[in-house]
C-alpha cells in the first residue's frame with residue numbers, strides 16, 4: 001500500500017513533541033514544530049536539539065528537509081493533523097494543570113481551515129480533556145465544524161532515554177475518538193503500523209518485532225489507558241520497594257526475589273527493580289492525577305495512595321541508611337552520583353537526587369554532586385539547592401565520608417569502584433540503585449539485600 005504524506009503541526013517541542021516530530025518526519029510526513037519558547041525554536045532552527053535524548057539529534061538532522069520550526073501558530077492552517085504535546089505539570093493540589101493545553105487549543109483554533117483537520121491530544125491529560133479541547137475549538141475557531149474539526153486522544157508511551165525505539169517500535173498505538181478522525185490517524189501512522197519505513201541506524205528494529213497493536217477506542221478510554229498504564233508501572237516499582245524493605249529485615253535478597261517472581265509470565269521482570277523509586281515528570285503526576293479524578297467523584301484510590309507513599313519513603317530510607325552508618329552528617333562530605341531522574345536523560349523533574357541533596361544539607365552535610373549530562377541543567381534549575389558541582393566523577397569520592405548512587409548511569413556501573421572507594425576518607429557507599437557488583441573494602445549498603453565487606457555480589 002502506498003502511503004500519502006501529510007502535513008502535520010506539532011505544538012510543544014519538549015521531549016514528546018520532538019520525538020513525535022522526528023518520528024512523523026522519518027515516516028515521510030512534513031512537520032512544523034511550534035513552541036512559545038523562542039530560545040528553543042531558535043536553537044532548533046540552527047540545528048541544535050535543546051534536550052538530551054540518545055540518537056534524537058541524528059534522526060532530526062536526517063529528516064531536516066521535512067521539518068520546520070516556528071513560534072507562529074498560523075502554520076496550523078496548512079496542517080492535516082495538529083498534535084498538542086505541551087506540558088501538563090501538577091498544579092498546587094496535585095491535579096494536572098491544563099493551562100498549557102487550553103492555551104494551545106485556544107491559539108490553534110483561529111487557524112483551523114475549512115477542511116478536515118484532526119486535533120490530537122498527545123499530552124497526558126485527565127479524562128474528559130478531549131471534550132474540553134473540542135469545546136475550546138468550538139469557541140475559538142471562526143469556521144468551526146464539528147464534523148471536520150475533531151479531537152483524538154493518542155497518548156504517548158515513550159520513555160526518556162529510549163524515546164526513539166519506543167516511538168518507532170511501540171507495543172501499541174492508542175487512538176480514541178470519532179471514527180473518521182481515528183481513520184485519518186490510522187492513515188497518518190500507516191508506515192508505523194505496517195513497519196514499512198527504513199529503520200534509522202541509531203534505532204535498529206528489535207529482533208522479532210513485527211508491528212504495534214492498534215487500539216481504537218473512545219476519547220475517555222484512551223485518556224484512561226494512559227493514566228492507568230503509568231499508575232500500574234508506578235505501583236509495580238513501589239511493590240518491589242516495599243518487598244525490598246522486608247527482604248532487608250528477614251535476610252532475603254530482593255534481586256533474587258524479583259528474578260523469582262518475574263519469571264512468572266503473568267508478572268514479568270520489568271519495573272520490578274528495587275532502589276530509590278521513581279522520579280520524572282510522569283509517574284508522580286499521573287498517579288496523583290488519577291487520585292484527584294477519584295476525589296472529584298468521591299472515590300478513594302488507596303492502592304495508588306500507597307504507591308506514592310512507598311515511593312517517597314524510599315528517599316527517606318536512603319538517608320536513614322546513611323545516618324546509621326555515619327551517626328551524624330554535620331560537616332561530613334557526602335557525594336551524590338547522578339542527578340537526572342534516570343540514566344540517559346538530562347531531565348531533573350522530581351529527581352530523587354534533588355530531595356537527597358536538600359535533606360543532606362538540612363542535616364549539615366556538605367554535598368558534592370555529579371551527573372554525566374544533567375549538571376549544566378541542574379546549575380540552572382536547582383539554584384535553590386546548596387551543593388558543589390563535581391567537575392569529574394573522582395571529585396565526588398575525594399576525601400568523602402560517604403557516596404550515594406542516585407542514578408544508575410552506565411558510566412557509574414563501569415567505574416573502578418575499588419580505586420574510587422580508595423579515594424574516600426572511610427568508605428561508606430550507599431548504592432541506592434543496586435549497581436555495584438565488585439567486592440569492595442567498604443561499608444556498602446544496597447536496597448533490599450545485605451552485603452558483606454570484600455564479598456563479590458551476585459549479579
Ligand SMILES: NC(=O)c1ccc[n+]([C@@H]2O[C@H](COP(=O)([O-])OP(=O)(O)OC[C@H]3O[C@@H](n4cnc5c(N)ncnc54)[C@H](O)[C@@H]3O)[C@@H](O)[C@H]2O)c1
Nearest residue numbers: 012013014015016035036037086087088100104123124156
Ligand atoms: N517526557 C516524557 O517522558 C513523557 C512521556 C509520555 C507522556 N508525556 C506527557 O507529554 C506531555 C509533554 O511532556 P514533555 O515532557 O514533552 O514536556 P516538556 O515540558 O518537555 O515540553 C513541553 C513544551 O511545550 C511548550 N509549550 C507550553 N505551552 C505552549 C503553548 N501554548 N504553545 C506552544 N508550546 C507550548 C513548552 O515551551 C515546552 O517546550 C505531558 O503531558 C507529559 O505528561 C511525557
